[in-house]
Amino acid sequence: MEPVSEPSPDLAALADSVREIEHHVGEAGWDGPVRVFALVRTQEMLRTEPGLAARLDPSVLVSAREQPWHLTSVEQEELPVAPDLETLLAGLSWPSTVDGMAVSVERVVLPPAAEEAMPQDTDAALEYLLAHPERQDVRLVVGALRDGPSWCAVRSRANDTAEQVGQGPDLVPGLVAAVRSTLD
Template sequence: MSTSPTPQPTADDPSPEARAHRALADAVREIEHHVAAAGWDAPVRLFALVRTQDALAAEPGLADQLTPEVLAAARADDQHLTSVEQEGVPAADDLERLLGGLTWPSTVHGAAVTVERVMLPPGAEEDLPTDHDAALAALLAHPQRQDVRLAVGVLRSGPAWCAVRTRAHDSDDAVGQGPDLVPGLVEAVRATLG
């Protein structure tokens, strides 16, 4: 996977749409860094994305839990997002089924998910056995496998942002980012927003 610079939401566009896209990219990066700090071999993690100003209006005590930098950013930009990790997410062997059963209330402006996956280079999957258990064993033992962590966020208004980290290049400056790196997962998260 290339970690060359990807197009970022531009900082010079003051439109609400551009600011929402930048806020989403910032939130997904923050989520990915937060999850990365806990190490590898983690379960699926889900996050509600809410506009920080709205969250502060609904629950003023939240201000005591946020850093002064976050409060200043939220006051300066009504599109600023706060991620709220969802506790008690059931363990899921099938991520699609888990996401397919989720819906978010209208007070949630977006959603994000992190998940770890094993990837093989193009064409390598063709050599895997057809039996599920044998294929899984072969996948996990494959010498060219790549362990990756995917962080995907989507806003109700449409924008999406992805961050991808490989275990082989496990550093914050080697995280690939972009709006459509994992299109299938983007669509699955988008579907949870109704």
């Protein structure tokens, strides 16, 4: 058996941040909007904006002192209007002070065989998708660091507990690529 290596500090910080975002978004319940978060290294944020320390939980300040890669997520309140997630992400860009970004989105997924039978017409496809007995509602939170790792969290409505959130670096490769493109 191969030894399990410790994740790099930036991957560990990103995984922690994505888990925190997933938990935060989950507290609002299901059927929520797309949410976008800038990820910034907490130490650097406090260096440039020392007054923010008063607004952070003391445990966050302790973690930030101990972990140079500790990340703070900053939800972006006024997203541009876009017809779909792909267009929204394609229109985002971040200043160099942002170390990464994360997005939360809900999707309906079907087994591959059911997807193949989906009608081509958009309205008919939506009706088919929403009425299909094997559909699964999922919440995806995908984060990536500029020139660094990615991390994903996937929660299904059918298994809506923190213990059953799937996690990994590339569970949703297309969305990981779209998130990364905002950081170029």
